[in-house]
Structure formats: structure tokens, C-alpha cells
Amino acid sequence: MAKSKVRKKAVYTPPQKSQKVEVSPRWLVPTMLTLWLAGLAWIATFYVTASTGTNVPVMTDLGNWNLGIGFGAIILGVVLSTRWR
Numbered sequence: 001m002a003k004s005k006v007r008k009k010a011v012y013t014p015p016q017k018s019q020k021v022e023v024s025p026r027w028l029v030p031t032m033l034t035l036w037l038a039g040l041a042w043i044a045t046f047y048v049t050a051s052t053g054t055n056v057p058v059m060t061d062l063g064n065w066n067l068g069i070g071f072g073a074i075i076l077g078v079v080l081s082t083r084w085r
Helices: 028-052 057-062 065-081
Strands: none
Touching: 028 057, 028 065, 057 065
């Protein structure tokens, strides 16, 4: 039987990465939650005031752009949630 060849060099093992745990900034979670709740409150307030005919100075002037503002705040909260570690 033929004898297998023996390796002359050691098998390469890559250096280990440091075990340092990444930590989120302290402002991230409160800002994320605030944006979610503010967007939800903005949309809810718009629908309630629009359905009852109440005149809110800035909100009435914006019309349906209020939905964009509310959903924009919620989307920013979701974007921030991707940075949470």
C-alpha cells in the first residue's frame, strides 16, 4: 500500500476576532421609541380631528401630508432599530 504524504506546514488558522461586545448608544432606544409613539400619535390625532371636524391650526393646513409626517416618523424609528445591538 502507498503511504500518504505528510504535510510539512501547519494548517492555517486565522486569528480570532476580539470578543468585544458592541453596545448601542444610550440615546438610541429612547429616540427610537419616541419616534414610533410620536408618529402613531400624529396619525391618530389627524384622524380624530379630521373625522370630528375640529380645526387644529397647523394640522388642518397640512391636510393629508399629516400621514406622511406620521409614517415618516415611524419609518425613522424602524431605521434606528436596525442599529440596535
